[in-house]
Amino acid sequence: MRLSPRNDVLVVLYDGVQSLDVTGPVEVFAAVARFPGRSAYEIRTVSPGGAPVRTSSGLTLVPDGDLESARPGAGTTLLVPGGRYRADFEPRLTDWLRAHGGAAERLVSVCTGGLLLAEAGLLDGRRATTHWYVCEQMARDYPAVAVEPDPIYVRDGPVATSAGVTAGIDLALALVEEDHGRDVALKIARHLVVFLRRPGNQAQFSAQLAAQTARRDPLRDVQQWITEHPDGDLGVDALAARARLSPRHFARAFQAETGVTPGRFVERVRVEHARRLLEEGTEGVAQISRACGYGTPEAMRRAFVRTLGQPPAEYRRRFGPTRTP
Numbered sequence: 001m002r003l004s005p006r007n008d009v010l011v012v013l014y015d016g017v018q019s020l021d022v023t024g025p026v027e028v029f030a031a032v033a034r035f036p037g038r039s040a041y042e043i044r045t046v047s048p049g050g051a052p053v054r055t056s057s058g059l060t061l062v063p064d065g066d067l068e069s070a071r072p073g074a075g076t077t078l079l080v081p082g083g084r085y086r087a088d089f090e091p092r093l094t095d096w097l098r099a100h101g102g103a104a105e106r107l108v109s110v111c112t113g114g115l116l117l118a119e120a121g122l123l124d125g126r127r128a129t130t131h132w133y134v135c136e137q138m139a140r141d142y143p144a145v146a147v148e149p150d151p152i153y154v155r156d157g158p159v160a161t162s163a164g165v166t167a168g169i170d171l172a173l174a175l176v177e178e179d180h181g182r183d184v185a186l187k188i189a190r191h192l193v194v195f196l197r198r199p200g201n202q203a204q205f206s207a208q209l210a211a212q213t214a215r216r217d218p219l220r221d222v223q224q225w226i227t228e229h230p231d232g233d234l235g236v237d238a239l240a241a242r243a244r245l246s247p248r249h250f251a252r253a254f255q256a257e258t259g260v261t262p263g264r265f266v267e268r269v270r271v272e273h274a275r276r277l278l279e280e281g282t283e284g285v286a287q288i289s290r291a292c293g294y295g296t297p298e299a300m301r302r303a304f305v306r307t308l309g310q311p312p313a314e315y316r317r318r319f320g321p322t323r324t325p
Contacts (some may be wrong), residue, residue: 008076010104010109013047013063014083014093019055021081021110027173031188033147038180041077046070048092048282051239056084067096070101072096077175080106080112081168082131094120106175107159111170114161118142131164186245214259216313219250223258226266230273231293234266266293271307278316 009029011022020021026043033040040284048052050066066179085179090192109117114130115138117123124144127137133148148154153162153171162171171190222243226234228299239262240250254262274292277283283291289300301311309313 007042008072009041009043009079010070010072010076011043011045011079011081012067012093012097013045013053013061013081014055014090016084017053017061017081017277018036018083018111018165019057019059019061021113021168022055022061024166024169025079025081025108025110028169028172028176028188029194031191032176032180032184033170034191035180035184035187038184044070047300048090048096067092070096070100072100072105074105076104077108078107080107080113082108082109082113082115082164088245089116089119097122105158108171108175109161110171111164112161114138115162116124116143117159119147123159123161125153126159128156128159128161129154129163130161133164216253218245219254219257222254223265227269230270231291234262234293237264267303267307270294271303274312275308275315278312279319285316288312 009026011026013022029041029043032038044065044191045061045063046065046067046069047063048067050063052060052062053059068154080097080101082312090289094116097116101117101120101122105116109128110114111129111131112134114123114292115127118128118138118141121144124159125146127146127148128138129148129264130150132149135147138145139147151163152167153160153174155174159257160171160175162168173189176188225232225242232238236251239254240247243250251262255264257263260268270292274288274294277291278289279283281288284295285300289295290295292300294300294303297312300301304310304312304315309316
């Protein structure tokens with residue numbers, strides 16, 4: 001973990017920018033100034049021509065300066081927020097990013113700001129994410145980018161890209177933790193009444209939202225029952241009986257209507273439930289594994305490694321409750 005501060009945060013503004021993509025991360029970075037002995041970030045906003053910009057919600061933001069005169073360098077975190085996507089990108093913006101974006105020590109995008117980085121060629125050969133709604137578009141239009149549609153943010157070397165809106169806050173907290181330590185980031189999260197508990201590889205959706213809602217009542221009822229009873233018998237035969245369908249018909253219909261197999265949906269629900277218990281409670285891993293229907297801690301460990309890339313004990317160490325005086 002690097003604890004020597006990076007002092008400069010440069011935020012790019014443009015017409016149609018999403019205001020929360022700007023203010024969410026900026027509030028996180030600005031909050032460091034409240035901590036004695038910490039080097040506050042110098043936050044600057046710039047726009048093409050230095051002109052005020054109108055956000056997608058109709059608010060007007062007045063930048064500190066002209067984009068053309070800004071030069072990111074060592075110690076600079078360059079933040080590119082998302083906004084209303086247009087096929088005709090502002091050429092002054094993409095040209096500037098292409099010429100100067102790579103000089104920043106950290107290059108960060110929020111939401112569809114990743115499309116601007118991709119258009120400037122700054123994501124070529126890198127892993128990246130963006131808002132789920134445009135992940136397919138990014139993959140199609142920028143084949144040199146390895147698009148990862150599931151995580152809320154992705155770090156690839158000095159480049160960090162995040163999903164929609166609030167994911168930018170998660171990413172900003174991760175960057176503050178990298179610069180100033182977990183205690184500072186945690187206190188900022190509490191002050192902003194957000195959670196410093198979402199790892200970058202957490203899915204953009206909850207298990208219920210990641211899958212489509214089934215059209216037919218019996219299948220929809222089964223989906224709801226699964227989320228309410230993660231410790232129940234969630235095998236295909238038992239779920240099919242609850243839907244009053246044959247196991248084969250149930251499995252085929254469930255996947256057709258939700259986009260995932262019953263087993264995959266069950267795994268997502270159980271991991272999500274176990275993750276919440278690890279984040280918020282003090283029960284042991286063995287107790288949590290039983291409460292989530294795994295039966296054994298080893299079964300839960302395998303599911304966590306497969307889904308989140310880390311075992312439950314490590315997940316709790318990083319994102320579980322933190323005792324404070």
